[in-house]
Amino acid sequence: MTLLNEKELLLEVARGSEHAFSTLFTAYSGRLGNHIYRITESIELAEEVVQDVFLKIWLNREALIGIDSFKSYLYVLSKNHALNCLRKVAKERIQQKALEVNAIDLVSEDNTDKNSYYELLDKAIDHLPPQQQKVYLLSRHKRLKYDEIAAQMGLSRETVKKYLQGATHSITSFVQSCGNISAVLAILWTFLENF
Template sequence: MFFDHYTPQLFTFVEKLTKSKADAEEIVQDTFIKIWTHREMLPGIEKPGHYIYVIARNKALDNIRKAARDQRLLDQVWANISTAADNTLENELRSREYYQLIDQALRRLPEQKQRVFQLSRMEGLSHLEISQRLGLSKSRVNNILVESLKHVKSFLEQHTAIVAFFLWLGSRNRLF
């Protein structure tokens, strides 16, 4: 009864925060899982509606923060790639390594996600332009990019030593 009563409003609330149906579904499920695992606390809660919204809000904010971190990591990698503008052999090799790692990560994505990522990152199109070109909703484009960034971040984390080395090498070169 509790689940059926709160799910529709909670889903709408979380979807407005995250701008993503997929994320909202996951966050609402996680919220009810947390409530279930701490169900012994429910009788002592005076305002269960407020309690559930606070949990959902916090989970949505965590989700947004994580997406922002993913975006910053990818932006840092892209920035390091783009600073390798001169044609020295070292910069050329470093740039190739970055592109190879990111390319490996992207090749593991479904074709549609690869295409959306390419249009956004390589061709610089806005979410609206991509949605119009591919016949997708703007929110779907955003969701695809978030999912793609999560995938690329996860892939890069698996190759942390290589990424850290290139980030270090790039910062070292800027110091000298």
């Protein structure tokens, strides 16, 4: 893409042309995804960053008029977003480790607690809607990733993620209603393992 063509394309996007935006996305998304993957070492995070950055560009498209080098602008914007995402992931992992330690301590206090935890968890899982239950079991028992579950069940990755979040929320609510805090912590710990 020549500089002149790029300028014209940016002007069209700034005016709200979805076709021009689609062309811009197609021209840059693949290379940008590879660049972000080198920073994050995660395909899923790279895809998320690319989508978020292009959404931000679309929402603030009027600012494109003053951009001299879109490629530089895009790469700086995406690098900053990727670093913010990595910070968030690191923070979540630290919280996960702390939760894991607390959950293990609480659940492993004695064998009776473990048995009651598993019985309570089984009851909570039995109360889930069929699709959520299947997604939860594939994720937690078979240790399948979102993409593998999506392929096996014929769902989108986002639907799998929503089902799993819904299942975890329902299970946690069920266990909380039974008043078992150690089981709640253990459930949250297992949920956070996938992030």
